[in-house]
Amino acid sequence: MECEICGKEIRYRPVKIIVEGTELNVCSECREYGVEEVSTSVQHGITRVVKKDRKPQHSKPMVFTEELVEGFNEIIRRERQKRSWSQEDLAKKIQEKESLIRKIENAEITPEPEVIEKLERLFEVKLRERVQEVKPSPQKKLVPTLGDVVVIKKKKK
Ligand SMILES: [Zn+2]
CATH class of the missing domain: 1.10.260.40 (lambda repressor-like DNA-binding domains)
Incomplete structure (x- = not known):
């Protein structure tokens, strides 16, 4: 089985991810390209509970x-x-x-x-x-207090 993103042979289990609504079988390196599909056949008996609430859900993929x-x-x-x-x-x-x-x-x-x-x-x-x-992070705008506002008169030529 080849990774549907990079084309490399997948040695282990392919990772199913969703990229823009399309299901792809990819290698572990390419999994971050899309949203990992949550498998419904998760093995029971695993006590480790992975909470996926560390990051807020992005409305748009990275x-x-x-x-x-x-x-x-x-x-x-x-x-x-x-x-x-x-x-x-x-x-x-x-x-x-x-x-x-x-x-x-x-x-x-x-x-x-x-x-x-x-x-x-x-x-x-x-x-x-x-x-x-990299999206430019919104710059913090310093809200001037009334006393700080300086009105600069524009020189008209
Ligand atoms: Zn790959």
Whole structure:
């Protein structure tokens, strides 16, 4: 069974998660991409009670973006050369054009996610890193008291 997110072979039990309403079987590393489905066939006899009230329920799932790692083109080139493949060989293996491989390796273009995925699977390397989108925390507004309010007259030119 392969993880439906990263494509890696799942050695143990796949984790069922819900991502935007879709049920996916993923590996333990990808479980945090979605909401874990609560299994109804929970083994009884386990005395440990896991309370899931540590975090407040988010109305929206966490937002993650995938970003290409720095020097991804170098990684691709290195992995290809390790295997003594030409750019053409690599292109054939992932069913892309040789010119695309050349451009990727020269960092002339940012490859499509599908291409990245194919390369990741082929080389068994990670070319992307998950970045959690950081939302700016609302700044505390200092509410001025009446005495602090200074009216600045705008100079009109
Ligand atoms: Zn995975």
